[in-house]
Amino acid sequence: MVATLALLGGLSACTPQQAPPAQDAAPAAAATPATAPPPAVVETDGERLRLRADAALQAQRLVAPAGDNAVEYYLALRERGHEEAAVAAALQELQPYVLIAAERALAEADLSEAQRLLDLLARTDAQAPALPRLREQLQGAHQAQAARVAQLQAEGERQALQRAQAEARAAAARTAAAAPTAAAPVAAPPVVAAAAPPQAPPPSAEPVAPPPSAPVARAPAPARPLPRLLNDSPPRYPLSAFNRRIEGSVRIAFTIQPDGSVSAPTLVSSTPPGVFDEAALAAVSRWRFEAGGERVSTVRTLTFRLPKG
Structure with missing residues (x-):
């Protein structure tokens, strides 16, 4: 149990729990277009990277913001060859949080954030079982978004055409109303016909609704066994x-x-x-x-x- 509790804090146990100096703090992630790559960790000193990783864990910045989170700091430590065993254990514990955040971004249709998190998951473990499924979902979301944009464009063009047609009809009606009219002939006096005695309407056959059919009882579907x-x-x-x-x-x-x-x-x-x-x-x-x-x-x-x- 002690080893489990200390797994994510394995690096922090070696150093005091304090944040790095202000001049060494990682820059906050700036708002960038969806096509721009996320900011990368450029620090090379292992001690400073470990301090920043510890500070991100304490602040619960596990996977975000981009460039200033625990996963990216541990990846930077691993890529620079610092404390391989402890870093590998920390990344293994943090990997499910990357997976959860990626699924949440896909559910909220935040496709740029989902792409960043999938790239982060691939850097953490290129053989992660969920990667193919999540990439397929992201591709499908991009296709659905493109189809929606095309549909909105077509809808806008259709509404513009309808407005143009309505304006053309209104202009034609104004032109017809302004044109001079010929003298109308004198109407003959109307002929008043004798009113016929009222007749009772023929009796109509009242439709008889068929009796409701008895509901067919259906057997409940058997419960599906759970996989082992x-x-x-x-x-x-x-x-x-x-x-x-x-x-x-x-x-x-x-x-x-x-x-x-x-x-x-x-x-x-x-x-x-x-x-x-x-x-x-x-x-x-x-x-x-x-x-x-x-x-x-x-x-x-x-x-x-x-x-x-």
Whole structure:
């Protein structure tokens, strides 16, 4: 349990928990067009990179903003060959948070942020099982967005044509009203015909509604068995909850993909709220089930209990 609690803080245990000097702080991510690449970590000093990674973890800047988050600092440490074992362990723990953020960006149609997070996931683990599925979803979202833009353009052109036609008809009507009219002939006096006695309307046959058919009873569909869980990765106990001796549980809904991977983990409820949510979502994202060839949606509860003694 102690090793699990200290996994993300493995680097921070070697140095004091303090933020780097103001002149060394990473610049905040500036607003850039969707086509511009995100800011990259350019620091090369391992000590400063470790301090910035620790500060990002303490501030819960796990995957954002771009250029100033824990994942990118740990990637910079790994790419520069600093403390390989501790950095690899930290990136393994942070990978589910990248996956969750990417799925959330896709669900909110923030395609530029989704692309940044997928690139970050590929840098963290190029063989991540969820990468092909997420890339396919991103490509589909781009295609849907392009189709929507084309539809809006066509709709705008159609409305412009309708307005032009309406204006042409109105102009023709004004021209016809302004033209001189010929003298109208004198109308003959109307002939008044004798009123015929009223007749009763023929009786109409009242349609008879057919009797309602009895509903056909349908047998309930058999419950679909859940695939067998192959990799039950335990959740990381949040350090703040461990220090305060807090216990609780989180109920998570998720979908098991045909290949056995987990997608779209969603928080259903938690006790106490907001304490174990992120750790539970990250743990569920790491689960792997037996490949069943079809998607299955389910709900599970993760319980957080302190060790006895």
